[in-house]
Amino acid sequence: MSQPVHMHASPVAHLSVGVNAIAPLDLRLHDALRHAIDRKTKPLGSLGRIEGLALRIGLIQRSLRPAIVRPTLLVFAADHGIVAEGVSAFPQVVTSQMVANFLAGGAAVNVFCRSADVALEVIDAGVATPLPRDPALVSMPVGPGTRDFLHAPAMSREQLDLALRSGAARVAHHAELGCNTIGFGEMGIGNTSSAACLMSRLCDLPIDICVGRGTGVDDAGLARKRSVLARALAAHPRTDDDPLATLATFGGFEIAMIAGGMLAAAARSMVILVDGFIASAALLAAAALERRVLDYCVFAHTSRETGHRLLLERLEATPLLDLDLRLGEGTGCALAVPLLRAATAMLCEMASFESANVSDRG
Numbered sequence: 309m310s311q312p313v314h315m316h317a318s319p320v321a322h323l324s325v326g327v328n329a330i331a332p333l334d335l336r337l338h339d340a341l342r343h344a345i346d347r348k349t350k351p352l353g354s355l356g357r358i359e360g361l362a363l364r365i366g367l368i369q370r371s372l373r374p375a376i377v378r379p380t381l382l383v384f385a386a387d388h389g390i391v392a393e394g395v396s397a398f399p400q401v402v403t404s405q406m407v408a409n410f411l412a413g414g415a416a417v418n419v420f421c422r423s424a425d426v427a428l429e430v431i432d433a434g435v436a437t438p439l440p441r442d443p444a445l446v447s448m449p450v451g452p453g454t455r456d457f458l459h460a461p462a463m464s465r466e467q468l469d470l471a472l473r474s475g476a477a478r479v480a481h482h483a484e485l486g487c488n489t490i491g492f493g494e495m496g497i498g499n500t501s502s503a504a505c506l507m508s509r510l511c512d513l514p515i516d517i518c519v520g521r522g523t524g525v526d527d528a529g530l531a532r533k534r535s536v537l538a539r540a541l542a543a544h545p546r547t548d549d550d551p552l553a554t555l556a557t558f559g560g561f562e563i564a565m566i567a568g569g570m571l572a573a574a575a576r577s578m579v580i581l582v583d584g585f586i587a588s589a590a591l592l593a594a595a596a597l598e599r600r601v602l603d604y605c606v607f608a609h610t611s612r613e614t615g616h617r618l619l620l621e622r623l624e625a626t627p628l629l630d631l632d633l634r635l636g637e638g639t640g641c642a643l644a645v646p647l648l649r650a651a652t653a654m655l656c657e658m659a660s661f662e663s664a665n666v667s668d669r670g
């Protein structure tokens with residue numbers, strides 16, 4: 309029998325990691341991990357979701373003794389043509405100003421990364437206004453911001469390919485340095501509009517329930533944002549059989565780089581830390597390309613941004629934290645890293661009923 313003909317090259321092939329590069333988890337380890345956790349000196353299940361977290365990390369690392377090594381947060385920054393339609397509470401220049409703030413070490417994500425001992429890298433994925441010359445900035449701009457997707461697709465297929473490959477390349481770089489846990493953050497004025505449209509199209513949901521206040525638009529701003537995004541969706545025919553086309557139409561360069569990075573991280577059996585609404589929309593696009601990426605994800609937190617809760621439901625995700633954050637930057641990922649360390653330490657360091665000679669029944 310002949311093989312089915314695929315209309316599009318494998319999305320993972322774009323990242324030069326091969327068609328079946330994301331391995332299924334080895335579920336044979338599941339029972340051994342469950343048993344090791346259950347023999348620890350505690351009533352059964354009493355460490356609650358830390359137990360499930362340890363199990364998930366063990367499955368991802370294919371180990372009964374997993375460890376969080378060189379946890380790293382990649383913050384991708386880019387600008388969005390859709391801001392010309394008045395969809396954000398802040399001007400576009402804030403994207404480059406915040407990149408400067410990241411490089412100076414003064415943003416929330418810098419503070420949280422320092423306090424949790426997480427490495428931080430900032431990537432220019434396509435910021436429209438000038439950035440400081442700083443050797444710490446990884447410069448891989450796809451272009452000076454996307455086009456306004458009310459009038460044209462946000463990016464070309466060539467630009468999308470470049471963004472996917474660039475995100476994958478940054479992940480490969482950190483994997484080669486020994487990093488096994490990678491978080492994805494973003495900075496981009498206007499990017500909640502991209503994320504909302506991706507969610508609406510990829511989950512087939514009405515746009516109004518996907519749209520939130522982002523950086524804080526008022527009621528009139530929210531009504532305007534909804535109307536702009538409804539018109540933008542109406543302007544572009546559905547491309548349900550081609551998630552890459554949907555991502556090119558509504559995505560941002562930072563969103564596409566995160567999607568490519570997540571696929572590459574899963575292909576390398578790394579733990580993927582998922583941040584808020586925009587990072588989850590990037591994951592949604594990645595999962596539309598290769599569903600197995602979801603097996604490698606740990607969801608850091610539930611954002612206050614309208615739509616995130618529903619998006620998480622669609623991804624069948626139960627995040628670790630619920631702190632009313634709505635900042636982005638990867639702040640939720642940085643805050644979650646200590647929990648990942650605690651979960652792996654529980655598996656590796658905690659005594660069992662046998663080793664500590666503690667009675668395991670009444």
Ligand SMILES: O=C(O)c1ccc[n+]([C@@H]2O[C@H](COP(=O)([O-])O)[C@@H](O)[C@H]2O)c1
Nearest residue numbers: 396496498500522523584585611635636
């Ligand atoms: O991560 C989130 O859930 C989140 C929710 C709302 C806003 N943000 C951040 O706010 C910016 C986008 O907001 P906006 O209103 O300009 O679309 C962008 O820089 C994001 O990092 C992030």
Ligand SMILES: Cc1cc2nc[nH]c2cc1C
Nearest residue numbers: 398402495523635636637
């Ligand atoms: C100040 C500011 C900081 C941010 N960090 C991520 N998105 C942001 C948006 C604004 C406006």
